[in-house]
Amino acid sequence: xxxxxxxxxxxxxxxxxxxxxxxxxxxxxxxxxxxxxxxxxxxxxxxxxxxxxxxxxxxxxxxxxxxxxxxxxxxxxxxxxxxxxxxxxxxxxxxxxxxxxxxxxxxxxxxxxxxxxxxxxxxxxxxxxxxxxxxxxxxxx
Amino acid sequence: xxxxxxxxxxxxxxxxxxxxxxxxxxxxxxxxxxxxxxxxxxxxxxxxxxxxxxxxxxxxxxxxxxxxxxxxxxxxxxxxxxx
Numbered sequence: 446x447x448x449x450x451x452x453x454x455x456x457x458x459x460x461x462x463x464x465x466x467x468x469x470x471x472x473x474x475x476x477x478x479x480x481x482x483x484x485x486x487x488x489x490x491x492x493x494x495x496x497x498x499x500x501x502x503x504x505x506x507x508x509x510x511x512x513x514x515x516x517x518x519x520x521x522x523x524x525x526x527x528x529x530x531x532x533x534x535x536x537x538x539x540x541x542x543x544x545x546x547x548x549x550x551x552x553x554x555x556x557x558x559x560x561x562x563x564x565x566x567x568x569x570x571x572x573x574x575x576x577x578x579x580x581x582x583x584x585x586x
Numbered sequence: 587x588x589x590x591x592x593x594x595x596x597x598x599x600x601x602x603x604x605x606x607x608x609x610x611x612x613x614x615x616x617x618x619x620x621x622x623x624x625x626x627x628x629x630x631x632x633x634x635x636x637x638x639x640x641x642x643x644x645x646x647x648x649x650x651x652x653x654x655x656x657x658x659x660x661x662x663x664x665x666x667x668x669x
Contacts, residue, residue: 480669489668490594492661495645520668532669552669560642560661561668562594569595572665 446515447508449500451491453523456533461517465537468515472537474544478552480532482525485565489531491522492560503554511547513538518551520561553579587656590622592632593663596639599632609656615641616650618660633662640665 446468450456458479465475500518508516515537525531534551538544557580563570590605597603609618619641623633633639641648642661654660 491668492591492593492642492645492663495642495661498645556669557666558647559668560593560663560666562664563667564594569664570667572667576669 446517447504447513448517449497449504450517450519451493451496451500452519452521454521456519456521456530458530458533458535461519461533461535465515465517465535468537471539472514473539474541475535475537476541476544476548477533477535478548479530480552482527482529482531484527485567486524486526487531487570488524488564489522490562490564491520495560496520496522499559500555503551503558507547507550507554511536511538511543511550513543513547516547516551518555520555520559522561550583553583556580588618588654589659591659591661593661596632596663599628600626601628609654612653612655614650615643615648615652615654615660618654619650619662622662638664 458477462475462477466472504516504518513536517535519533521531534548536544536547556576587606588609592600592603619633623630640663643652643654644659
């Protein structure tokens with residue numbers, strides 16, 4: 446199961462984790478990252494069509510380097526309040542090393558390659574150079 | 587005809603998220619942006635600083651020297667800030 450969802454709806458991390466855990470007896474490691482709206486509400490704009498495709502491409506690329514048994518990536522859009530989940534990356538593998546590395550790499554890639562934009566009450570959030578460096582570091586490894 | 591999509595502050599400055607334009611034939615993204623900048627003061631303001639812009643052609647990120655042709659979908663937007 447390698448699933449990508451771009452949605453306005455909230456998600457339930459525990460439910461998604463249970464789905465990955467049920468993949469089979471060889472699943473020995475599950476790693477999940479949930480990104481939350483921090484400090485102030487956010488409007489998340491996205492490019493429908495390209496967003497799903499870009500995340501799918503990122504997932505395919507990470508899968509060529511990590512022995513994953515499954516992964517779920519969910520990214521929300523729309524108006525979100527402080528504390529609400531924005532993004533979920535969850536990976537399933539036989540062992541923790543691949544699950545951890547894949548989840549981390551997926552997040553670093555998403556930050557720079559998925560067409561989403563955040564608007565805070567003070568204006569559009571600027572892209573961070575640190576995110577570009579984090580993304581570039583994976584190809585140097 | 588090219589379908590154009592704008593996102594985030596690019597969309598706000600231009601005043602619309604989508605428009606179509608006729609182009610004579612194939613041209614580079616760079617030439618297309620130059621053409622668009624002349625359409626209105628909002629276009630000019632949104633497209634003035636190319637270093638702050640990114641583009642996609644048919645849902646793929648594209649460099650400014652990429653070629654676009656009638657029938658393509660071109661999106662122009664700021665660097666992404668998802669995740």
